[in-house]
Amino acid sequence: MPIVLPHDASADGHLVDGVIGYLTLTTGLAFVAVLLFLLIAIVFHRERAGRTRAHHTHGNRPRDRALTFAVALVMFIAIDLTLAARAAGELSGRFWRYPDADPNALRVEVTARQWSLTFRTAGPDGRFGTSDDVVTLNELNVPVGRPIYFKLRSRDVVHGFYLPNFRTKIDAIPGSTTRLWVQAQEPGRFEIACAQHCGVSHYKMRGLLVARPEAEYRDWLARAETDSRLRTEAADPATREASGAWDWETGR
Numbered sequence: 229m230p231i232v233l234p235h236d237a238s239a240d241g242h243l244v245d246g247v248i249g250y251l252t253l254t255t256g257l258a259f260v261a262v263l264l265f266l267l268i269a270i271v272f273h274r275e276r277a278g279r280t281r282a283h284h285t286h287g288n289r290p291r292d293r294a295l296t297f298a299v300a301l302v303m304f305i306a307i308d309l310t311l312a313a314r315a316a317g318e319l320s321g322r323f324w325r326y327p328d329a330d331p332n333a334l335r336v337e338v339t340a341r342q343w344s345l346t347f348r349t350a351g352p353d354g355r356f357g358t359s360d361d362v363v364t365l366n367e368l369n370v371p372v373g374r375p376i377y378f379k380l381r382s383r384d385v386v387h388g389f390y391l392p393n394f395r396t397k398i399d400a401i402p403g404s405t406t407r408l409w410v411q412a413q414e415p416g417r418f419e420i421a422c423a424q425h426c427g428v429s430h431y432k433m434r435g436l437l438v439a440r441p442e443a444e445y446r447d448w449l450a451r452a453e454t455d456s457r458l459r460t461e462a463a464d465p466a467t468r469e470a471s472g473a474w475d476w477e478t479g480r
């Protein structure tokens with residue numbers, strides 16, 4: 229569906245596009261079939277020579293009811309059940325298979341608030357909330373070809389973390405931690421949009437996901453780590469405390 233959907237830059241987005249394509253095709257065919265059936269019925273049963281009135285039926289004979297039920301059942305199995313099974317398989321096989329055991333995954337803590345997104349990666353020590361954390365506002369740099377594992381929290385109201393070019397989204401909900409993972413397949417700059425109406429400036433709550441080739445990402449990271457260290461050394465410890473890191477595993 230390249231014409232109507234945003235460009236897919238992710239490893240698994242084609243699965244979602246496949247479901248959308250299948251649903252559009254099957255319901256489209258069903259729609260055309262119903263229109264054709266109605267057209268044929270109108271033409272064949274119209275008032276014409278040798279018939280004083282157009283022929284009609286209320287469709288309440290047992291035979292009519294059985295036929296209606298059979299057609300509905302076939303469509304339910306062919307469209308709804310098939311789609312549900314396919315989507316469930318893809319959710320459990322890919323989207324809900326979080327890279328917890330993957331040391332190669334980039335872990336990102338996302339703090340949403342009215343009306344911005346703060347991204348935090350752990351830095352060389354692998355621990356969040358330490359002075360080598362790399363923290364960015366509304367812009368996240370990631371490497372191409374590695375799983376990006378997000379955990380999200382909100383400071384105030386429900387926000388939506390939406391990645392149209394990765395075909396996925398999750399809400400950031402006050403009082404709980406939600407999670408999401410994606411993988412970029414190509415370098416580029418991709419929009420992050422808030423997808424929950426979260427207040428008067430909701431419309432401008434958006435971010436940028438910048439996917440870079442691994443080597444370029446490492447260069448960026450080295451610079452960001454230096455900047456981050458300088459910033460932290462200059463910062464008030466109380467400010468550091470308020471910066472919103474949490475322990476990745478326990479969520480506290």
Ligand code: CUA
Nearest residue numbers: 387422426430
């Ligand atoms: Cu945050 Cu809309």
